[in-house]
Amino acid sequence: MLILARKLNEAIVIGDKIKITIVEISGDQVRLGISAPKEIPVHRQEIFDEIQAENIAAIQTDTTKLEDLDRLLRKSQRKNKQ
Amino acid sequence: MIINTTRFGEVEVDEEKILNFPEGIPGFAERQFTIIKLSNQGPFSWLQAVNDPDLAFAVADPWTFFADYHPEISLSDCKSLGLEKTDEAIVFVLVVVRSETITVNLLAPLFINPETRQGKQVILLNKEYSIRQPLLIEVPDKEEAIAS
Numbered sequence: 001m002l003i004l005a006r007k008l009n010e011a012i013v014i015g016d017k018i019k020i021t022i023v024e025i026s027g028d029q030v031r032l033g034i035s036a037p038k039e040i041p042v043h044r045q046e047i048f049d050e051i052q053a054e055n056i057a058a059i060q061t062d063t064t065k066l067e068d069l070d071r072l073l074r075k076s077q078r079k080n081k082q
Numbered sequence: 083m084i085i086n087t088t089r090f091g092e093v094e095v096d097e098e099k100i101l102n103f104p105e106g107i108p109g110f111a112e113r114q115f116t117i118i119k120l121s122n123q124g125p126f127s128w129l130q131a132v133n134d135p136d137l138a139f140a141v142a143d144p145w146t147f148f149a150d151y152h153p154e155i156s157l158s159d160c161k162s163l164g165l166e167k168t169d170e171a172i173v174f175v176l177v178v179v180r181s182e183t184i185t186v187n188l189l190a191p192l193f194i195n196p197e198t199r200q201g202k203q204v205i206l207l208n209k210e211y212s213i214r215q216p217l218l219i220e221v222p223d224k225e226e227a228i229a230s
Contacts, residue, residue, distance in 0.1 A: 039157030043205055051190045051205070052108040054213050058176045058187075061140040063089050063120070065179045069217075070124035 086135045089128070089129070090118055100132060101194060104203045105162075112137055115201070117174075126177060129192065141174035142186060147217055153191055154207040163195045163202055172196050185214040 004012060011021040017037050024031035044051050084092050093116075101115045114132040114217035125146040131137035144151045156170055165171055172194040175186040194201040 039126065039161070041156045041158060041205065041207075046185060047189075047205060050213050053186070054187050054190075054204060055109040055139070055176065055203075055211055056180060057178045057180070058139045061177060061179045063123075064117070066120075066123045066126045066140055066177075069179070070122065070126060072126055 085116065085130070085132050087118070087130055087138065088135045089138055090120075090130070092133060093118060093130070096130075098199075101129075101199050101201045103203075105202055106191075107139070107203050110137060117141075129174065140177040140179070141192065142177050144175045144186065144188065144191060147186065148188065148215075151188065151211075152206075152208070153188075153193075153211075155193060155204045156207060159193070159202060159204045163193055163200055164198050165193075165195050168193075170195070170197075177217075184217045185212075186217060188214050188215045189213045205220070 006012065006022050008025055011019055011028055013019050018040065019035045021033040021035075022030060023033045036042060083095055083097055085095050087093055094201075095116045099116050101117070103113050103115060106113055108129075112131040112134050116132060117130045118128040118130050118138070120128075126140055126142050128139050129139040131177070144153075153168070153173060160168060163171065174192045175188055176192070178187070178189075179187050188206075190205050190213065191202050192201055193204050
């Protein structure tokens with residue numbers, strides 16, 4: 001991993017289209033300004049971790065539960081129609 | 083072709099119905115899946131791994147539950163899926179059933195290009211969607227529960 005020291009308002013450039021600026025430093029938090037082309041998605045690491053954890057939770061679903069779910073769904077729709 | 087599944091036994095699947103997820107689904111190594119729809123499960127289907135009998139995700143059509151769902155995907159996701167317009171895609175959301183709650187992941191739906199049969203779990207640009215959006219299903223009252 002490349003490690004660079006930066007001060008407030010300094011920046012790094014990745015390729016010729018991505019620029020990351022240190023916008024604010026306060027205590028243990030650093031605010032970053034990221035300018036990148038719209039086609040490059042930028043996300044917090046936690047989002048990826050959460051999605052992965054949710055995917056792992058998703059495979060615990062069993063078939064009978066989905067049938068129960070559909071039954072409830074139909075019932076509530078019937079109720080709403082009445 | 084016949085694929086073996088833990089939940090549904092042996093399932094005959096048309097090779098044209100095999101979906102490729104070149105980047106996989108985060109957390110899992112499998113790349114090939116197919117959609118299995120059971121008649122008694124209403125809007126729910128299964129994304130079953132072709133080469134792992136145990137691996138199947140419960141999925142749903144998001145618009146059944148959220149009529150105004152409007153997923154916006156990044157240009158790079160659009161390109162990697164080979165989509166010209168995002169509304170050409172087939173979209174599923176993953177369903178998670180925990181003991182008391184049922185949630186769907188509206189923030190990271192599965193986008194599938196029906197022509198190339200290529201799929202990807204994308205992270206939407208819309209920040210307002212939740213990874214754990216509860217499905218509001220009215221639970222029948224006690225009388226009805228007994229009657230059934």
